[in-house]
Structure formats: structure tokens, C-alpha cells
Amino acid sequence: QHFRVHYTSDSGTRPGLNLATPVSSLQSIQSCYLLLGTFCVGINDLREPNQSHLQSKMMNMRALSTLSLATLLGSVQFVHAAHSTFDPSALSTARLSASRFEHRRNQKYLSSIAPLGPLRSNLALRGGSVPELKSRVKLTIECSGLEYSDWKTWPFSKADPLVVVYLHGPNGSMTEVGRTECVTDNPNPTFATKVEVDYFFETRQQLQFVVVQGGQGTADPPAELGRLQCTLSSIVGSRAGKLTRKLEASPSGKKAKGRLTVLAEEVKGKRGDVLKLELKGLDLRQMDGFFAKSDPYLLFFRKRPDKSLEQVHRTETVTQNLNPTWKTVKVPLSDLCNGDLKAKWKVECWDADLLTADDEIGGVETTVEEILTKPTLPLIDREGRESLKCGSLIVTSSAVERVPSFLDYVVSGCEVTVSVAIDFTASNQDAHLPTSLHSRTGPNQYAQAMQAVGEILIEYDHDKKIAAFGYGAILPGEAEPSHCFPLTGNHAAVEVDGVQGLLDAYEKTAASVRLHGPTNFAPSIERAAMLARESAKHAYQVLLIVTDGCITDKSATVDAIVKASHLPLSIIIVGVGGEDFSDMNFLDGDKNALVDGDGNVALRDIVQFVPFRECKGDPAALASQVLRELPGQLLQYHALKGIKPHSWADSAVPLDLPADNAWAFAA
Numbered sequence: 022q023h024f025r026v027h028y029t030s031d032s033g034t035r036p037g038l039n040l041a042t043p044v045s046s047l048q049s050i051q052s053c054y055l056l057l058g059t060f061c062v063g064i065n066d067l068r069e070p071n072q073s074h075l076q077s078k079m080m081n082m083r084a085l086s087t088l089s090l091a092t093l094l095g096s097v098q099f100v101h102a103a104h105s106t107f108d109p110s111a112l113s114t115a116r117l118s119a120s121r122f123e124h125r126r127n128q129k130y131l132s133s134i135a136p137l138g139p140l141r142s143n144l145a146l147r148g149g150s151v152p153e154l155k156s157r158v159k160l161t162i163e164c165s166g167l168e169y170s171d172w173k174t175w176p177f178s179k180a181d182p183l184v185v186v187y188l189h190g191p192n193g194s195m196t197e198v199g200r201t202e203c204v205t206d207n208p209n210p211t212f213a214t215k216v217e218v219d220y221f222f223e224t225r226q227q228l229q230f231v232v233v234q235g236g237q238g239t240a241d242p243p244a245e246l247g248r249l250q251c252t253l254s255s256i257v258g259s260r261a262g263k264l265t266r267k268l269e270a271s272p273s274g275k276k277a278k279g280r281l282t283v284l285a286e287e288v289k290g291k292r293g294d295v296l297k298l299e300l301k302g303l304d305l306r307q308m309d310g311f312f313a314k315s316d317p318y319l320l321f322f323r324k325r326p327d328k329s330l331e332q333v334h335r336t337e338t339v340t341q342n343l344n345p346t347w348k349t350v351k352v353p354l355s356d357l358c359n360g361d362l363k364a365k366w367k368v369e370c371w372d373a374d375l376l377t378a379d380d381e382i383g384g385v386e387t388t389v390e391e392i393l394t395k396p397t398l399p400l401i402d403r404e405g406r407e408s409l410k411c412g413s414l415i416v417t418s419s420a421v422e423r424v425p426s427f428l429d430y431v432v433s434g435c436e437v438t439v440s441v442a443i444d445f446t447a448s449n450q451d452a453h454l455p456t457s458l459h460s461r462t463g464p465n466q467y468a469q470a471m472q473a474v475g476e477i478l479i480e481y482d483h484d485k486k487i488a489a490f491g492y493g494a495i496l497p498g499e500a501e502p503s504h505c506f507p508l509t510g511n512h513a514a515v516e517v518d519g520v521q522g523l524l525d526a527y528e529k530t531a532a533s534v535r536l537h538g539p540t541n542f543a544p545s546i547e548r549a550a551m552l553a554r555e556s557a558k559h560a561y562q563v564l565l566i567v568t569d570g571c572i573t574d575k576s577a578t579v580d581a582i583v584k585a586s587h588l589p590l591s592i593i594i595v596g597v598g599g600e601d602f603s604d605m606n607f608l609d610g611d612k613n614a615l616v617d618g619d620g621n622v623a624l625r626d627i628v629q630f631v632p633f634r635e636c637k638g639d640p641a642a643l644a645s646q647v648l649r650e651l652p653g654q655l656l657q658y659h660a661l662k663g664i665k666p667h668s669w670a671d672s673a674v675p676l677d678l679p680a681d682n683a684w685a686f687a688a
Contacts, residue, residue: 156428157288158220158257160186162201162230164268166279167208167246169234180208182246183235184281186216189227198228203235208279217288218253222427223648225477225641226253230281232268247277256285258481262432287428294354296389297677299418300336301346305400306411308372308380314341315372317382319350319414322367323357330367333357338373343412354389354421362389362674368414370400383411393419393674420677424684427652429666430659436560437481437655438488440552441471442505442545443527444568445494446538449598452531458569458598459531466597466633468524470567473640474593475520477648478563486516487523488552492545494534502537505544540570543577546585546592553590559667561589561655569598571605576618582608583617586624591654593647596632605630625657653685660685 167180183203187195199216220226229250233243247268256264262285268277300319308315321334333356339345358364369384383400392398400411431437444467445459452459459465464472479485489508496503507515508526517526545566553562572578582592596602607613610626629647636642659665660682669676 156220156426158218158253158428159286159288160199160216160218160256161212161284161286162186162216163209163211163282163284164232164279165209165282167210167232168278169208169244169246179206180246181205181235182207182210182232184212185231185233186218187229187231188218189229195229205235220253220257220287220428221645222254222652223477223645225644227251228253228256230283232277232279232281245271245273245275247271247279247281249281251283252480253285254477254480256283257428257431258437258483260434260483262286262428285428285432287426287432289426293424294360295422295679296350296352296354296357296392297418297420297422298350298352298392298416300350301415301417302342302344302370302412303397303415304410304412305343305345305370306382307343308382309374314343315382316340316374317342317345317370318373319347320369320371321350321352321357322369323359324365324367351422358389364388368398370412370414385414389421390674392416393421420675422679423669423676424679425656425659425666425669427656429668430655431481433666433668434559435655435666436483436558437478437651438552438556438560438562439475439478439482440488440490440549440562440564441475441523442490442492442542442549442564442566443467443471443508443530444540444566444570445491445531445534445536446540446570447493447536448538448600449536449569451536461528461531467527467567469640470595470597470633470643471523471527471565472520473644474565474595474647475523477644479520482560485519487519488515488549489517489523489526490515490545490548491530491534492542493536493538493540494530495537496534502539504541505548539573540568541574541577542566542568542572542594543574543581546578546581549592550581550585550588550590553585553588556589561591561658563651564590564592566592566594568594568596570600571602578608579615580617582628583615583621583623586615586627589655589658590627591651592628593651594628594630595643595647596630596634599634602630602632624661625654627654656685 162184164182164184167182169180169182181203183201185200186198188198189195198218199214201212201214201216204210204212218226218228227250229248231248232246234246235243248271249266249268251264251266256262263282264285265280265282268279268281270277302317305315305317316338318338319336320332322330323333325331334350334352336347336350339347354360354362358366365386365388367384367386370382372380372382374380381403383402385398385400387395387398396416398414398416400413402411449459450457452461454460455462457465459467475487479487490505491508492504492506493502494506495501496506508523508530509515509517517523546564549562549564553560556562585592594605594608596605608615608628609630610623610628614626615623615628629650631643631647633643636646660678663678665676665678
């Protein structure tokens with residue numbers, strides 16, 4: 022089929038922009054819609070484009086992007102060019118500022134273009150890349166049991182500690198990222214000065230905390246009381262984001278005493294919190310005479326520093342009603358009170374008039390804290406005459422909508438658990454051969470991939486265990502290949518201790534099994550899905566599949582991924598060796614959502630596929646590339662399931678997730 026796209030501006034259809042867009046499959050139509058959702062934000066240079074400029078934009082985005090780019094600041098019309106049963110009357114046009122189209126796979130043609138509003142459609146959320154997330158983390162540092170002795174001042178010497186924090190860089194370099202103040206005469210200090218660092222989930226960030234004796238003047242270098250080396254992810258991934266360890270000796274060999282505790286908290290800044298209210302009026306004052314009723318609406322005002330008022334929101338007007346119920350009110354707290362829950366702001370109730378100026382029914386000053394706890398707000402006349410009955414505003418529902426971050430979930434106790442599936446098919450060649458991809462002469466690509474990814478993910482699992490599986494091998498004593506077997510040899514105990522335990526189990530298995538085939542992913546995905554489904558703890562499962570070739574069970578793998586897209590599970594696939602992996606890219610649903618044999622579309626994209634050779638043999642670059650989307654995928658799952666961070670239960674105000682879950686899918 023072909024759909025013809027016309028760009029329409031306020032002055033009519035622009036000539037020469039009649040571009041045919043080939044649509045080879047229904048999946049392509051979905052991709053067009055996804056691209057519409059992706060590119061309709063932030064492109065401001067197409068207000069009045071000339072033909073060559075617009076066409077250049079389209080060509081750069083390839084044919085599927087033509088649809089979305091052509092609709093950016095106008096309206097779109099589809100004209101069928103091939104299908105004889107197409108019904109043009111089923112099409113309508115809509116302004117881009119609120120336009121979308123929906124398509125079901127079992128339909129024979131595109132059915133409609135309807136107002137978009139919030140991105141609630143699952144179809145809009147299934148494809149496209151997930152956001153790449155970076156956070157700023159604030160570190161609070163405490164020490165306990167510090168000791169300092171100086172023969173010059175003994176026995177009166179006491180610890181005057183300060184802590185210097187370094188970030189390890191390439192080639193062993195270290196950069197100071199911050200330091201605390203010096204606390205005098207205190208072996209158990211809690212430092213007031215915080216140290217802030219950028220946090221990247223996909224990167225192994227090595228920190229070093231050096232505790233030194235302050236207040237010694239400039240003549241002598243400061244004496245070191247001890248040091249601690251750890252990763253930023255090990256702090257963030259600890260229970261409640263709090264890590265405590267013994268201090269280690271300095272390079273000089275001087276023994277260290279005491280402990281160091283680091284607490285990680287996200288620097289949230291202005292979170293974009295939104296006040297959400299359900300309001301109705303009660304016995305509002307009659308403003309339109311004896312035979313008519315008021316037509317009330319509400320105005321919300323912020324109070325400026327000079328005490329003047331600035332309108333930030335207006336509700337709809339409810340006609341002829343003294344006990345109106347308004348639609349849900351949503352006002353950003355940054356607009357209403359600059360995020361200060363105790364700051365005063367005002368809401369006024371007005372009567373709308375067609376022929377004369379609107380009349381104020383009454384108003385009331387309040388705060389976010391008050392309106393979240395006080396169900397009734399009596400209205401007061403502008404002159405402050407409380408005796409005049411203006412009526413009341415009834416708060417039937419109130420909450421603050423907040424967009425959570427990845428760290429909100431992790432610090433609240435959501436663990437990231439890891440399972441690994443390793444390819445033991447014959448194409449790898451026997452591990453005893455020097456040309457084998459399982460060769461034991463130095464770290465092979467399998468071991469490098471497992472170590473690079475595993476060392477980052479294991480920091481977010483409290484018990485530091487990994488479920489280890491293999492596929493495609495004939496086990497000792499068996500005649501048929503196994504498509505998912507535990508490297509431990511025990512189906513009842515499939516976990517190993519940490520990354521080193523994984524590497525040890527892998528090496529032992531590679532030396533004992535007979536490589537065979539085929540390359541089937543579905544059994545490993547189904548096993549990981551079972552672990553995710555049956556986990557007794559709040560956890561998000563990550564399955565790492567390492568393979569040297571393309572899959573042979575394509576349909577079964579797609580079916581398993583579509584089912585797993587509803588679970589707390591992400592799948593990372595790393596291709597090793599020199600195989601052409603181009604046929605594997607379809608599993609990564611950034612462009613087209615996966616659809617199983619029954620026509621079910623994946624709820625979200627959970628697969629990330631990367632060939633190792635694209636990272637030029639750099640394990641750190643591999644980990645960065647395959648893990649970059651994982652925080653966003655975790656957020657998407659929790660958004661779709663409506664799961665709030667557990668720590669929100671302790672908030673001073675009731676917190677809700679935004680009703681529209683598009684926040685988790687914003688690119």
C-alpha cells in the first residue's frame with residue numbers, strides 16, 4: 022500500500038508536498054505513529070518551511086519519518102493509492118497540536134486520526150528509544166572510631182578529620198570531586214558539607230574517600246587516618262542507599278582504625294510536582310438575580326514577593342449551578358508556590374457574565390499543606406466580610422503528582438537481579454582449541470561481556486547472587502542437547518556467588534560439555550520470566566544472553582519476549598565473534614514493536630542488542646551501551662503497573678504517580 026501525505030498550513034495545502042510514503046507492512050504503520058509521537062516535540066524550524074527544506078528533513082529521517090515530519094505544525098490527510106477497498110470517509114484531519122492515529126493490526130486500513138491529548142495509548146508507548154538517564158547524587162559522610170596520635174602532642178592529640186573524595190579516571194588518574202569541612206576534636210564526626218557527583222547507571226564509577234587529619238598548618242602534609250575505595254553504584258545499590266565499611270590502611274602501610282559511612286541521596290531540584298485537586302462548590306452566592314443562578318469558575322493565583330497576585334490557572338465554567346463540580350485541577354507547584362508547601366497562594370471563585378464584567382463570588386488563601394488536609398475551604402468576600410455567605414469549596418480529593426526517578430525506586434528497596442544465559446553451540450568451537458570463542462587462554466569475549474555487565478548490575482542486588490544458565494550443549498551422560506541448563510548442575514539451586522562465581526562456573530562448564538546446537542533463546546527467556554514472576558522481593562530482573570550466532574527459534578523467541586514485556590524484566594543480548602548479526606536487530610524494538618503469533622503487541626521494548634565488535638573490544642564501552650536504556654525500562658514497567666516508590670509512603674504529603682504514564686517514555 023501507499024499513503025499520500027499532504028502538508029497543510031493555515032493558508033491551505035502547500036503545493037509540491039504531495040509525497041508518497043510506501044507502507045510495506047502494518048508494523049511500518051505503527052512505526053509511523055511512533056515517529057509522530059517522537060518527533061512532534063521540539064522541532065521549531067518547520068513553522069513555514071519551503072519545499073526543499075521539508076523534503077530534506079523527511080529524507081534524512083527516511084520514508085517512515087515522512088508521515089510524522091509532514092504533520093509537525095499543520096494537519097495531515099491520508100489518500101489511499103492502491104487498496105481498492107479503502108474508505109476515504111473513514112479519515113479525518115486534526116491539528117498537529119492534538120493529533121494522533123491509532124491502528125489495530127487486524128484492520129485492513131488506517132481507520133482514523135483522533136485527538137492525542139496525553140500519550141495514554143499503549144501503541145504510543147511500545148516503541149521508540151527509552152530515555153537515557155543521568156542523575157546528580159549528594160553524598161553525606163560520617164566516620165566513627167577514628168584515632169590519631171602524634172608524638173609531639175601525645176597524649177593530648179585528637180582526631181580533627183576531614184574527608185577528600187576522588188573519582189578514578191582513565192589510566193589510573195584521580196580527580197578530586199569534593200571535600201568536607203574539618204571537624205575538630207571529634208573521632209565520630211558527621212560532616213555537614215555534602216559532596217555531589219554525577220551518577221551514570223551504565224558506568225562503573227570508582228570513588229576513593231581519604232580521611233585526613235586537618236588543622237596541621239601548611240608546613241607538613243596532612244596525616245592520613247584511613248581510606249575507603251568503592252563504586253558509586255555500590256553506595257546507591259545498598260539498602261536505603263547507605264554503605265558502611267571499615268577504613269583501609271594508607272599506602273604508607275599505617276594501620277587505620279574506624280569506619281566510614283556514606284549515604285547517597287538524589288539531588289532532585291525542581292521535580293515538576295503537580296498539585297492535583299478534585300473540587301466542588303457548596304452553596305455558592307447567587308450573583309445573577311432571583312431568577313438565575315451563578316456560572317462559577319475558579320482562578321488560582323501565586324503570591325509574588327511583593328504580595329501582588331499572578332494568575333496561574335483557570336478552570337472551566339459550570340453554568341447555572343450553585344453547587345458545581347469542576348474537572349480535575351492540575352497546577353505545577355513551581356508555578357503556584359515555587360515548590361514551597363507552606364507558601365500562601367489564593368483561589369478565587371467567580372461568576373461568568375456575557376454582557377457585563379464577571380463578579381467575584383469569594384476567595385480564600387491557603388497552602389498546599391493545608392489543602393491536602395483540610396476538606397472544606399470557606400470563601401470570603403473580597404472586602405473580607407466573613408458575615409456575607411459566599412459558600413465554600415469542598416476538596417473531595419487531593420494529592421501531589423510526582424515523576425519518580427530510577428534512584429527513587431532503587432533507594433526504596435527495588436533490587437536489580439541478574440541471570441545469564443551462555444551460548445554453548447558448536448559454532449563456538451571446542452574450548453580446548455586456540456581458535457575457540459570459549460578459549461581459556463586469557464579472558465575471551467564471553468568472559469569480558471559477563472564481567473563488564475555483571476560488575477555493574479551486581480551492585481544493585483543485595484545478596485550478590487547470579488542465576489547462571491547455558492544453552493545448546495549436550496551435558497555429560499546425556500544424548501540430546503539442552504536448551505536451558507544451570508551451570509551449577511542443580512536445577513533447584515541455579516545461583517552462583519557474584520561475578521567471580523559466574524566466571525568460575527562458566528569455565529568449568531565450557532571444559533566439560535559437548536558443544537552442539539541449535540541457538541534457541543526462548544527457553545532461557547522463559548526461565549528468566551519465571552524468576553521475575555515468582556520473585557518474593559521487589560526486584561527487576563535482567564537477563565544477559567551472550568551468543569555467537571543468530572537465533573534459530575525466531576517465532577518462539579518473539580512470543581516469549583512479548584509475554585515477558587508485561588513482567589519486571591529486561592533482556593540484554595551481546596553478540597560475540599565475527600558473525601553477521603544483522604538478522605538479530607529486529608529483536609531490539611526501538612523501531613518496530615514486536616508482535617507474537619497471535620497478534621499481541623509487546624507492551625514495551627525490553628530488548629537491547631549490541632555486537633561486541635561494535636565496541637572495539639572495550640568491555641567498559643560495551644557495558645555502557647547495553648545498560649544505557651535499563652533505568653528507563655525499569656521506570657516504564659513501574660509506570661505501566663502504577664507502582665510507586667515505597668519511600669513515598671513516608672512522605673509528609675500524599676504522593677501519586679502522574680495519571681498519564683507518558684513521562685516514563687519521554688525520549
